[in-house]
Amino acid sequence: MRAVHFNKNWDSLKSILRTLPEEPGIYQYFDDRGTIIYIGKAKNLRKRVSSYFTKSPENRKTAMLVRNISDIKHMVVDSEEDALLLENNFIKKYQPRYNIRLKDDKTYPWICIKNERFPRVIKTRNVVRDGSTYFGPYTSWLTVSTFLDLFKKLYRLRTCNYNLSNENVGNRKYKLCLEYHIGNCKGPCEDLVSEAEYNLGIDDIKDILKGNISGVIKYLKDQMNQYAGEYRFEDAHLIKEKITILEKYQSRSTVVSTTITDVDVFTIDSDENVAIINYLKIIRGAIVQTFTIELKKRLDESDHDLLVLGMIEIRQKIHSNAREILLPFKIDLVLNNVKFTVPIKGDKKKLIDLSHRNAKYYRLDLIKQQVLTNSQKIPASKRILEGLQKDLQLKEIPKRIECFDNSNLQGSNPVAACVVFIEGKPAKREYRHYNVKTVEGPNDFASMAEIVTRRYKRQMEENQPLPQLIVIDGGKGQLSSAVQALENLNLRGSISIIGIAKRLEEIYFPNDQIPVYLDKKSESLRLIQQLRDEAHRFGITFHRQKRSADFIKNELQSISGIGENTSKKLLQKFKSVKNIQNLTLPELIVEIGPSKAEKVWNHFHKAPDLAS
Secondary structure, X not given: OOXXXXXXXXXXXXXXXXXXXXXXXXXXXXXXXXXXXXEEEEOOHHHHHHHHHHOOOOOHHHHHHHHOOOEEEEEEOOOHHHHHHHHHHHXXXXXXXXXXXXXXXXXXXXXXXXXOOOOOEEEEOOOOOOOOEEEOOOOOHHHHHHHHHHHHHHHXXXXXXXXXXXXXXXXXXXXXXXXXXXXXOOOHHHOOOOHHHHHHHHHHHHHHHOOOOHHHHHHHHHHHHHHHHOOOHHHHHHHHHHHHHHHHOOOOOOOEOOOOOOEEEEEEEEOOOEEEEEEEEEEOOEEEEEEEEEEEOOOOOOHHHHHHHHHHHHHHHHOOOOOEEEOOOOOOOOOOOOEEEOOOOHHHHHHHHHHHHHHHHHXXXXXXXXXXXXXXXXXXXXXXXXXXXXXHOOOOOOOEEEEEEEEEEOOEEEEEEEEEEEOOEEOHHHOEEEEOOOOOOOOHHHXXXXXXXXXXXXXXXXXXXXXXXXXXXXXXXXXXXXXXXXXXXXXXXXXXXXXEXXXXXXXXXXXXXXXXXXXXXXXXXXXXXXXHHHHHHHHHHHHHHHXXXXXXXXXXXXXOOOOHHHHHHHHHHHOOHHHHHOOOHHHHHHHHOHXXXXXXXXXXXXXXXXXX
16 A cells, blocks of 8 residues: 555554455544544545545645544444434534534434324424434435325325314314325324224334335336336336335434433453443444453453453543433443443444444454464565465475566667576675677677576586576566576576566466566566666666777777777776777877877867868
């Protein structure tokens, strides 16, 4: 993972990012003082949180946020919708610096079945504890409106706010309104429907809002097919949209419930070494805080004892005074004015399951981080070489790798270079240059065969170490030439050899026409590229030096009467042609005598021929 922002805590954050689950949930960013500076939601926690560190910041504010992150914590939930609701709860409670301020009038909507005779079913943002039944919250007003329209059509519920007491209805206090006359109401205000019959519809609505909607969907599908059969395609399409919404609908959220007031939730997940205690704080039916602690086992402590210890520690730390505590099993403990509950179903059981799920993820994250830490203790070179052995399917770890590259310019000064890597690192003292001796003209294949033959013939004669892997800079042709050279030396099979072609970084194996493509980000490919590039650099440098020396030598030897020995003598004394050019005639005479000195001096100082 490549960080694009500067963050002084990157090393510690990197291990957290690698172990984040790919689940929906919320994440919290803390600064170095332990203050929450940002809360966000995610459909996939690992991808979302990692994106802050691998993508360029959208603006200066985001860059500042990432720069100030010191720690990351998360909580897993069941769905993206739950993540949205939990984010809303936490932002309102903590009001982090980098979050938008949420105000109470932005609370998500609920569906309320009023606590009254002939109940109304309405939408609201305010949950009032007046005995009414609330369902939600919902993240979409469209879902709420779809339900209310459906209920109105199916059950013809009243929408007026009349007090339909027995006395008022008996005294004929109210009269039928337009809603009755257009078929939207059964007329309870004039006692045209019994309370028992009306409440049958209310019971159906409660079932639907609890998630028992299969019957309703079947009814709507029948109606859609009927409209389609009557060629009422627009009406059929409207029904289809309602069916889609209902099929996507999930029963009430785990993170918000009106059936639960203020409680603490504790669960435990443990193995032979560690126990994780997870805590959820519920206020007015909403999760507003989560906390997790790790207990290292010293003896064979039971989950019962560890849960009691962790629960007391957390309650003291956060100064909790909740009168009810939800637990996964019974404990042998009595606290003043505190009720312990072990739920087996309903919303409270959902909270136990959610808390236990987060404790389990936390423990698994610890294991992953330990594995990563242990893997980082392995020397990088060993890890890379083991990976290279696996990727290339080598018989042994390539502790010594040698790479060859040819270099020539239109056939002039053909040279070759061999670089050596030991334990994945350049061993520059063992680099070698080679002048191609037996090949005329630009023939890379023959040059490669010559150099490989000379290299390993001498290594064997001098009893020098041989590599476990040879890398040839080139495609199938150069590789085949090198393989033939190894066969001539009876080394074929005892040394692994590959070729790398520059265009698409293809890896070629002997006698295999189809190349292998390693992952572009893999450490194996990067090591092979480093070998190839180093051999190319080393070979080009030598080639340039030879061309330069040849140019200098030819410049002096092009002077009539000046041979190789005189050129060599002057270059050894004065180092360069420019220095020789700046000598006076007497200085040249002292070095090479009057006759040759005059020829050299005239070559550099003769006047141009104007006639030409």
